[in-house]
Amino acid sequence: MYVSPGKAANIFAGDVTGRARAALHFAAGPLEYDRRDTGAQQRIVAERFAGEGWEIPRLLTEMRTAEDFWFDANAQVVMDTWSSGRVVLLGDAGHCAAPTSGRGTSQALIGAYLLAGELAHARGDHTAAFAAYEDAMRPFVTEHQAVGREGAERFFLPAPTQEALDMLAAGAPEGTRAEAVRLPDYAVR
Missing domain, CATH: 1.20.1270 (Substrate Binding Domain Of Dnak; Chain:A; Domain 2)
Structure with missing residues (x-):
């Protein structure tokens, strides 16, 4: 994993064949781009990661020939009603x-x-x-x-x-919450 201000990248095992996957993340507000234009999406990623170290130059090169390139926002869904x-x-x-x-x-x-x-x-x-x-x-x-x-x-x-x-x-916990969930018993009556 590689992290710099506003950016992160990681390489991980993708499947049982041992093929690796990579993810390049960057902080941004809403972006204007054509969802059907993979080349434009790749240019956005390349511009955001230009000049970064680690394995980033290699990942950007590999990105251009990836058959399964995917570009989207990491988002949270918040709705008033479901x-x-x-x-x-x-x-x-x-x-x-x-x-x-x-x-x-x-x-x-x-x-x-x-x-x-x-x-x-x-x-x-x-x-x-x-x-x-x-x-x-x-x-x-x-x-x-x-x-x-x-x-x-x-x-x-x-x-x-x-x-x-x-x-x-010191081994201090990071402060993540882990409340136990008590599920109701929906026994058929």
């Missing part, structure tokens, strides 16, 4: 915490459990089930979205401060 009519959103579609949170899978699984349980409990009244699902899930999602925002802020930090290094050396 349902409308007979449609309800679940997981990242309704309440993505952010890729920096590490909470997306747990939110999706817990949300699916709660939604299914509330649908069964409401015995066909989807409006009541959707409201109960959201009431049960909203505090959990709100907490994890805060973790996602904090993670995004830390992701693009410059070199660590001496205080942060001292805390790591």
